[in-house]
Amino acid sequence: MKRARALVVACLFSTSCKKQSAGADPSIIAKMTEFRDVMCACADQACADQVQAKVTTWGEQMTKQFGDVKPDPELVKAASEIMTRYSECFAKLTPPKPPPKSPLKQVDALVKIARDHAAKHTKHLVMSKLEATYIRADGTLDPEYGGLEVEFKMRPGPAADDPKRPIGAPVKAPSDGQTDSDCPHWTTRSGAWEAGTTYCMPTYELGPARCSVPQVWARAIRDQAPAAGLASLSLQQLENTTRTQWMFSITDAPRGIDFHRTYPDDCEPVVEQP
Numbered sequence: 001m002k003r004a005r006a007l008v009v010a011c012l013f014s015t016s017c018k019k020q021s022a023g024a025d026p027s028i029i030a031k032m033t034e035f036r037d038v039m040c041a042c043a044d045q046a047c048a049d050q051v052q053a054k055v056t057t058w059g060e061q062m063t064k065q066f067g068d069v070k071p072d073p074e075l076v077k078a079a080s081e082i083m084t085r086y087s088e089c090f091a092k093l094t095p096p097k098p099p100p101k102s103p104l105k106q107v108d109a110l111v112k113i114a115r116d117h118a119a120k121h122t123k124h125l126v127m128s129k130l131e132a133t134y135i136r137a138d139g140t141l142d143p144e145y146g147g148l149e150v151e152f153k154m155r156p157g158p159a160a161d162d163p164k165r166p167i168g169a170p171v172k173a174p175s176d177g178q179t180d181s182d183c184p185h186w187t188t189r190s191g192a193w194e195a196g197t198t199y200c201m202p203t204y205e206l207g208p209a210r211c212s213v214p215q216v217w218a219r220a221i222r223d224q225a226p227a228a229g230l231a232s233l234s235l236q237q238l239e240n241t242t243r244t245q246w247m248f249s250i251t252d253a254p255r256g257i258d259f260h261r262t263y264p265d266d267c268e269p270v271v272e273q274p
Helices: 002-013 027-041 045-066 073-092 107-118 213-222
Strands: 125-135 147-154 183-189 192-198 231-237 244-252 257-264
Touching (some): 027 073, 107 125, 125 183, 213 231, 213 244
Antiparallel strands (some): 125 231, 183 192, 231 244, 244 257
């Protein structure tokens, strides 16, 4: 998509002036506007891909025709605005690509991959969900049962204060009407990521976690959790605070095991290796 956009506007940013100014031809803006309107009217990715292919072809033709033309400043401004809107419509119809496949089975390492990938998203996202199932005491996914689910949403806005609210009463969450559904949601089993999308409604922020999965496991073992078991863990924010805690559980009805504990996410921070 970036290549197509670059091809469309490449001729507009040339600094040489061997030919007549491209600003003399209003058909360029008209054509770009047409592409934008068609893209924004698309209802699925197949339609978006077809429009994108036409834009790429037209962009290549324009580059050959006006590649050495000095652009008209107004044309440059108009073209940039049109293509920005075009790109926004295209992005809404294109699901986020999953993080690169990784041979890693460590939950903490996989979460970092997801966080790094989400940081490149066009929106300013924060992690809002972290759930790992059937995890060994060393922090790795069980190769047969283990799974990881990570979700990202928009950063919550500041809560507006109601002057009539009594001191200490609950503060209503801000409502900004955000209903976009193109925020990333990823699941993985043994490093094989599957991408999806979720609503971007502002939410609380999770992570990066202070405690690693093995550190949480170590606490559970001290509380008599079966060290050879497979646990489910999730990181959650405590209500009306910025603190987080780990939910840890191992359930095995046939063997009479029903272990549930919560542990504060208060480990000493570890500097991540570059």
